[in-house]
Amino acid sequence: MKFKNSMEVIRNMKQSDNAFLGLGVKFPALVDAPGVAPWNPNQLDIWAAESEADANAVHAARFLLNLWMPTREWQCGRFDMNEAIQKWDRVHRRAFLDWAARETDVA
Numbered sequence: 001m002k003f004k005n006s007m008e009v010i011r012n013m014k015q016s017d018n019a020f021l022g023l024g025v026k027f028p029a030l031v032d033a034p035g036v037a038p039w040n041p042n043q044l045d046i047w048a049a050e051s052e053a054d055a056n057a058v059h060a061a062r063f064l065l066n067l068w069m070p071t072r073e074w075q076c077g078r079f080d081m082n083e084a085i086q087k088w089d090r091v092h093r094r095a096f097l098d099w100a101a102r103e104t105d106v107a
Helices: 002-024 041-049 055-068 081-087 090-101
Strands: none
Touching: 002 055, 041 055, 055 081, 055 090, 081 090
């Protein structure tokens, strides 16, 4: 029974990873970002912390990381929806608004 529960946890993790990958690639600035595919939040955090010149990328990464683990203090900073919407270009803003209009948690 314990093995079955472990397999369920692994299956759920893989589904979650795929959901974050699917959401991440909707933000053009993250398509080639380290940590998006395959999903690796720590790698994405480090990359975003060092990529502060591109507001589209930084805010998109903060958004994904906040969804992944909202209570963690990420190196790239906290996601601020108002700031992100002001800074994002139209395509990135649309990706966020499309996600927000859905009824699911991630993707």
